[in-house]
Amino acid sequence: MLVRKLPREKIEDHINRDSVSLLPLIRQWQAKGVLKQENPKAIVGVIRSLFLISLHKREIGEEEYNNTAKLLIDHISGGISAKEA
Numbered sequence: 001m002l003v004r005k006l007p008r009e010k011i012e013d014h015i016n017r018d019s020v021s022l023l024p025l026i027r028q029w030q031a032k033g034v035l036k037q038e039n040p041k042a043i044v045g046v047i048r049s050l051f052l053i054s055l056h057k058r059e060i061g062e063e064e065y066n067n068t069a070k071l072l073i074d075h076i077s078g079g080i081s082a083k084e085a
Contacts, residue, residue: 019044036082043080050076 022044029035035043050072057065 018048022047030082033082035080038080046076046080 019041023040026035026040026043030037030040050069053060053069053072060068
């Protein structure tokens, strides 16, 4: 509900700051072979979605939220990592 009350410009500003902060880091990690050569903007979107999941804790189910978030983190990190576990 809080996010819905934010002005659209404020939300866009946060999204832009995420990209400005994360894109150079993601490209650097890709150049070093730490992350897969996927679209850097898509990786930013995936990372952003991880933070947004907390807004849906009730819909996910509060009793399963932590397990769900951990599983999602494990799959995201394994999915963008260039190194095999």
